[in-house]
Amino acid sequence: MTSPTADQHPLLSSALDLPALSDLARDLAVEAARIAHESRPADLGVAGTKSSVTDVVTEMDRLVEQHLRTRLAEVRPDDAVHGEEDSYRPGTTGLTWVIDPIDGTVNYLYGRAGWSVSVAVVAGDPRIAGDWEPLAGAVADPSAAEVYVAHQGGGARRSSFTDDGGLGAATELRVNEPVELGMALVETGFGYLAERRAQQAQVVAGLLPQVRDIRRVGSAALDLCWVAAGEADAYYESGLNSYDIAAGVLIAREAGAVVTGLDELHPTRGMLIAGGPRVQAEIRAVLREFPRSLFVIREG
Ligand code: IPD
Numbered sequence: 001m002t003s004p005t006a007d008q009h010p011l012l013s014s015a016l017d018l019p020a021l022s023d024l025a026r027d028l029a030v031e032a033a034r035i036a037h038e039s040r041p042a043d044l045g046v047a048g049t050k051s052s053v054t055d056v057v058t059e060m061d062r063l064v065e066q067h068l069r070t071r072l073a074e075v076r077p078d079d080a081v082h083g084e085e086d087s088y089r090p091g092t093t094g095l096t097w098v099i100d101p102i103d104g105t106v107n108y109l110y111g112r113a114g115w116s117v118s119v120a121v122v123a124g125d126p127r128i129a130g131d132w133e134p135l136a137g138a139v140a141d142p143s144a145a146e147v148y149v150a151h152q153g154g155g156a157r158r159s160s161f162t163d164d165g166g167l168g169a170a171t172e173l174r175v176n177e178p179v180e181l182g183m184a185l186v187e188t189g190f191g192y193l194a195e196r197r198a199q200q201a202q203v204v205a206g207l208l209p210q211v212r213d214i215r216r217v218g219s220a221a222l223d224l225c226w227v228a229a230g231e232a233d234a235y236y237e238s239g240l241n242s243y244d245i246a247a248g249v250l251i252a253r254e255a256g257a258v259v260t261g262l263d264e265l266h267p268t269r270g271m272l273i274a275g276g277p278r279v280q281a282e283i284r285a286v287l288r289e290f291p292r293s294l295f296v297i298r299e300g
Contacts, residue, residue, distance in 0.1 A: 016135070018136050018152055018153070018154065019136075019151055019154060021121050021135060021136035021151060022136035022137065022138065022149050022151035022154065023149075024075065024121075024136075025119045025120060025121060025136050025137050025138040025149070025247065026138040026140075026149045026167075027165075028068060028071055028072070028119045028138075029117045029118065029139060029140035029147060029247075030140045030161050030165055030167075031067075031071070031165065032067055032068050032101060032117045032119070032140070033116070033117040033140035033142040033147075034142060034161075034163075034165060035063075035064055035067060036060050036064050036101070036102055036108070036115075036117065036142065037142035037143075039060070040108070040111070041059075041060075044058055044059070044060065044108075044109060045058070046058060046109070047059045047061075050192070051191070051193055052192045052193050054106075054192050055192035058102070058105060058108065060101075060102060060108070061084070061085050061101050061102045061105060062085050062086075062101075063101075064101035064102060064117065065083045065084065065085045065086055065101035066086070067101075068083070068097075068099050068101060068119065069081055069086065069089070069099075072097050072099075076095075076097065078091050078092050078093045079091045079093050079095040079096065079121070080093075080096040080097070081096065081097045081099065082096050082097070082099070082126045082127060082242065082243065083098075083099040083100070083101065083243060084099070084101065084241070085101060094123060095121050095123065096121070096124075096125070096126050096132070097119065097120070097121050098118075098119075098120045098122055098126045098132075098134075098242050098246035098247075099118065099119050099120075099243060100116075100117070100118040100221060100244055101117060102115055102116075102117065103115060103116050103117070103118050103219045103220060103222070103244055104116060104217075104218045104219030104221075104222065106218055107217075107218045107219065113143035113144070114143070114217045114218050114219055114222065115141075115142075115143070115218070115219050115222075116139050116140060116141045116142075116219050116221045116222045116225075117139070117140045117142075118137070118138075118139045118221040118243065118244070118246065118247045118248065119137060119138050119139075119247060120134045120135075120136065120137030120138075120246035120247035120250065121135050121136050121137065122134050122135060122242075122246055123135055126243070127242070129266070129267070129268045129269050130261075130264060130266045130268060132242060132246070133152075134152070134246050134247065134249055134250035135151065135250075136150070136151035136152065136250070137149075137150060137246060137247025137248075137250045138150075138247055139221045139222065139224075139225050139247050139248055139251060141222055141225070145161055145162070146158055146159065146160055146161070147159055147161055147167070148173070148225040148228065148247075148248075149170070149251070150247075150250045150251040150253075150254040150255075151250075151254075152250065152254075153254075154254065155172055155254050155255070156172070156173040156228050156250075156251045156254035156255040157171060157172055158170065158171050158225075158229060173228045173229050173230070173251070173254075173255040174228075174230060174256055175227060175228060175230060175233075175252070175255050175256040175257045175275065175276040176230045176233050176276055177256060177276030177277060177278060177279075178276065178277075178278040178279075179234075179275070179276055179278060179279040180278065180279065180282070181210055181211060181279060181282040181283065181286070182210065182211065182212065183212050183233075184211045184212055184233040184234055184275070184279045184282075184283070185211075185212050185215065185232050185233050185234075186207065186211045186213070186215070186232070186233060186234045186235065186236070186275075186283065187214070187216070187217065187223040187232045187234070187235040187236075188200075188204060188214060188215075188216055188223075188235065188237050189216055189217075189218065189220055189223065189237040190216065190237075191238070191239040193298075195298065196238070196239055196297070196298075199238070199295070199296075200237075200238060200239075200294075202290070202294055203238075203287065203290055203294055206286075206290060207283070207286060207287075210286060212233075220235075220237060220245055220248065221244060221245065221247060221248040222248075223235040223237075223248070224245060224248025224249060224251060224252045224257075224274055225251050225252070227252050227255075227257055227274050227275060228248075228251045228252045228254070228255035228257060229255070233276065233279050234273070234274060234275030234276070234279045234280060234283055235252075235273075235274045235275065236272065236273045236274070236283060236287065237271075237272055238269075238270055238271050238272075238295055238297060239269060239297050240267070240269065240272055241269075245267065245272060249267065249272075256276065257274050257275055257276060257280065258274070258275065258276070258277050258280040258281070259272065259273070259274040259280075260272075260273055260280070260284065262284065262287060262288060262295060263288075269297045270295045270296070270297055271287065
């Protein structure tokens, strides 16, 4: 299936103001990140679990998502909303806001850096892999007080932000290119199900001897932003959801990254591979040599 673009999607007005949408995504992401950062209870506990006992949700995931949903209902009442923690809210415009209130929840739970708030607006249906295309988005990293922002065709930028939400000057982002496989610093991540982790462990064990090194921080959204910023050369992971990646995919692409699935041109639940053109193609070729059974995603 070919992903829709802003121009092609039948429901979208040709008058979409993508810079304004990316400014809104940025402001919402920074606002939500500051709330999560400043209001994190000292005794933060687990409020529930999802696919496994280690796949946790905290009260702050829910509170921050509700904040984002309330703000979107005020400023974009006709758009749909797809978030990690609550149900899909339908809309009438063909636009859907895809939000991850805290990506890197386990880092947040432990009071570590390496979590973010991801806000994107997409054309198409973000619940169906390959059926959506990010138009604008932002990822806020409150531990570094930085926000990554992009809109389709507009490049990718990073700004610092202050405690009161003020923004510093924006820096243009560019991926590292060309990078050969043996010199590549490659990020990855793991799901929460034991069976999926066992598959992912086999893949990383095969790739590790072929690259400079591997990093696993714990926020897919930030992994994609670090590729965009040249702070890693590539990133791959299986089992991701659209809310983990909607903003980060756009930020990486706008910084010059190629982002695909294993066989498909778009990332799927089975695999996302991102990086500068050379190393992305090399990693994709290596991963395609693994048994396909290692990329089968069974839901938890
Ligand atoms: C997780 C993070 C992690 C990735 C997992 C995701 P969450 O999202 O992005 O880096 O490896 O696959 O589920 O649960 O922290 O929102």
